Amino acid sequence: METTQIITERLKKAFPDAQIKLNDYKHDGMHVVLEITSEKFNGLTLIQQHKLVYAELNDLIQSNVVHALKLKTIPKK
Numbered sequence: 001m002e003t004t005q006i007i008t009e010r011l012k013k014a015f016p017d018a019q020i021k022l023n024d025y026k027h028d029g030m031h032v033v034l035e036i037t038s039e040k041f042n043g044l045t046l047i048q049q050h051k052l053v054y055a056e057l058n059d060l061i062q063s064n065v066v067h068a069l070k071l072k073t074i075p076k077k
Contacts, residue, residue, distance in 0.1 A: 003029035003065055007057060014056045015040055017076065030067040041075040049073035 004024050011020055011034075021035040034053070041049040050071055060066045 003060070004032070006060070007032065007034070007066070010056050011036060011053070014052075019076075030065070032066055032068065033070045035072040035074065037074040037076050039076045041073050044075070046073065049075070 004022055008020060008022060011018060015036065015038040017040075018036050018038040020037075023033040025031055025033055036053060040052060044052075050073060053071060053073060054061070057066065057069070061069065
């Protein structure tokens with residue numbers, strides 16, 4: 001399974017209402033731009049929002065499967 005598929009599946013499971021935009025900008029599965037919108041971010045600081053996402057992807061980042069992640073989180077209104 002491709003890294004982008006793994007990321008998408010994990011995030012959809014953790015954030016069922018999420019709108020996810022994912023771009024593998026070097027086409028290597030290691031350099032990813034992620035924009036995610038979810039109600040789970042409502043009322044949280046930006047750092048708290050990012051921590052929720054990183055918690056779901058931590059093993060991929062720690063094992064260097066994902067080398068670079070540019071993350072944008074957006075609370076759903």
